[in-house]
Amino acid sequence: MTTKMRSEIAEQPAALRATLDALLPRVGEVERLAGQTRQLLFIARGTSDNAAVYGRYLAEAHAGRLSTLAAPSIATTYRRKLDLDGVLAVALSQSGRTEEIVETLAWAKDCGASTVAITNGGEQSPLAQAADLALCTLAGEEKAVPATKTYTTQLAALAVLGLGLGADVNADDLQRVPDAVEKLISDPGDLEAVVEGLADKPGVVVSGRGLAFSTALELALKLKEACYLHAMGLSYADLLHGPIAVVDEDTPAILVAAGEGPTLAGTVALAERVTGAGASAFTVGGGTALAAAGTAALNGPDLPEWVSPLGLIVPGQLLTEALARRLGIDPDAPRGLNKVTQTD
Template structure:
């Protein structure tokens, strides 16, 4: 029986094509809104917050604008007004209905920020109607609780945002993303071996750095919510500052990297350190170098680092769905979770 999660993973190439077709013509609108701003804040929770981490690294590394993740409680709980003149506030919500995110974006606008909504909820969703500019993704309805296609289309929208902010990238790289994702769905790598390696453990460390850090965080979240694993998502720099002590024969590491870029050598070195200590290291992406240093590996996309996260997450999604079934869990409906989460 095919799960809804697995079906929605397979819909990602089409969802990415539709989203890019809809949003790339709007780069000029982003540029016009962002022209008077000097820095960005991202407003999000959960999976959307992991997408925002990608946006932060992408815009700082390639567009040269300082970016940060907002603390919504400043707006909703402490109700503190800040001077956000010259700030572009970007709110991400899959549904566009999460009250905390809508309220925080309205607060940012009242504080003087330019505002952008990234949502799959459509132009009439509460979040889209609150923003100066709404970038609506085209993922279609997503029924499985663990987000897949809504996450990858958020990354696509953030890539379009980066283009509007003048990112020093080749926009034509985006044309390659849907096909690369399609290839990963057809051949995600050694999923069965990694599933068996994680089937009986209670915890796993998931690590990446830079552009790939968002993938590590999102993979850890998926393993928590769909497989009930104690999954710790960390930058490998933070991992080396102490938490690496938890990695042992009962706590493997899942290491994520693009096939190129400045963080790849460090990820390969970490894989060698983990396996050298007698623990298992499972690679996600990183090309032949990371695969050779790992116990087993999942394939990554043949894409430049700045767009690689849109593909890197896909084998991790496939792993999560397969591991959930291996552990006797329905990945479509994890316990205690709903599709739309409201935070007090």
Template sequence: MTTTMRKEIAEQPAAIQATLDALLPRTGEITALAEGTRHVLFIARGTSDNAAVYGRYLIETRAGRLTALGAPSVATAYRRRLDLDGVLAVGLSQSGRTEEIVDTLRWARDCGARTIAITNGGESSPLAQAADLALCTLAGEERAVPATKTYTTQLVALAVLAIGLGADVDPGELRRVPEAVAALIEDPGDIGAVVDGLAGKAGLVVSGRGLVYSTALELALKLKEACYLHAIGLSYADLLHGPIAVVDADTPAILVAAGEGPVLAGTVALARRVRDAGASVYAIGGGEELAGAATAALRGPELPEWLAPLGLIVPGQLLTEALARRLGIDPDAPRGLRKVTQTG
């Protein structure tokens, strides 16, 4: 049986292409709205918060703007007013209907920020209506509870946002993403070997650094949601500061890396250290060097580091869906979860 999650994973190249076609021509609107702002504040929860981590690293490393991940509770629970003059606040919600995110974006505007919404909910969604500018993704309806195509199209919107903020990147490289994602869906690598290695485990660590840290967080979340694993998403810098002690023969690691960039060598060194400690290491991306240091490996995208997260999550999504089925879990409707989460 083909799950809805698996069907929606396969829809990602078309969803990414449609979102690119809609949003790339709008970078000028972003530039105009952001004129006079210095900082970027992301407002999100869950999968959208993981996407925001990508936006944070991309904008800081390529656009030279300080960014922060906002705490919605400051607005909705503590009801504190802050001086947000000079801030560009970006609210992310796949549905555009998460009340906490909508309320926090309105709060940011009332505190002096200029506001952008990133949502798959369309221009009529509450989040889009609350923003000065809405960047609406075109993933289409997503019926499986674990987000797949809505997440990757959020990353596209964040890449477009970074371009609008003056990122030192080649916008034309974004056009390579749909094909790169399609190639990974067609041949992600040895999914079966990784499923075999994880099927009997209660927990694992998922780690990456820099631009791909977002991928580690998102994959860990997916494995929690759909496979009920105790999955910890960590930067490998944080992992080395103590939590590496939890990695052993019963707790494997998944390491995520782009095929280039300043953190690749450290990821390879970590893979060797973990294997020397007697634990299994599963790689996603990182090229031949990381694959050679791993117990088994999944492919990464043929994309530059700044776009690698748009592809790296795809083998992780396929792994999550396959592992859930191996464990006898329906990945389309994990227990205790709904498509739109409201927080008090």
């Protein structure tokens, strides 16, 4: 029986094409709004927060815009007013109905920020209605609790945002993303070996750096929520500052990297260190160099680093779904979780 999660993973190429077709013509709207601002504030929780990490790295590495992740409790719990003049506040919510995120975006506007919403909830969702500009993704209804197509389309919207910020990238690269994702779905690499390598393990460390850091965080979250693993998502720089001590025969590492870019060499070196210490290093992406340094490899997309996270997560999604089934867990409905999470 095919799970809803697996079906929705397969829907991603179409969802990405539809989203890019809808949002790429709106780059000029983003440019006009962003032209009034100097820096970015990303407002999100959960999977959307991981997407925001991609947005932050893209804005800083390619558009030269200082960016940060908001602490919504400053708005909703401490109720402090800040000076956000010159700030572009970008709120992400798959449903567009998470009250904390809607309230925080309204707070940001009240503090002087220009506001953008990224949501799959449509133009009439509370979040879209609260924003100066709404970039609505077209993933369609997502029924499985673990986010897949709503996450990758959020990344697509953030890539469009990056173009509007003036990122020094080739916009044509985005048109290659749906086909690259389709290829990964049909050929994710040595999926069975990685599933078996994790099936008897209580925990795993997932690590990447730079633009791939968002993928490491998102894959760790998926393994926690759908497979009940103690999964830790870390930048490899932070991993080397102490937590690498937990990587051993019982705690393997999953290492994520684009096939090019300044963080690839360090990820390869980390894989060699992990395997040299007798632990397993399962790799995602990173081309032949990272695959050769690891224990078993999942494929990455044939895409430039700046858009690689839109594809890098896909083998991780397939891994999560397959591992959950291997463990006897229904990945569509993990215990204790709902599709829309409300926080105080």
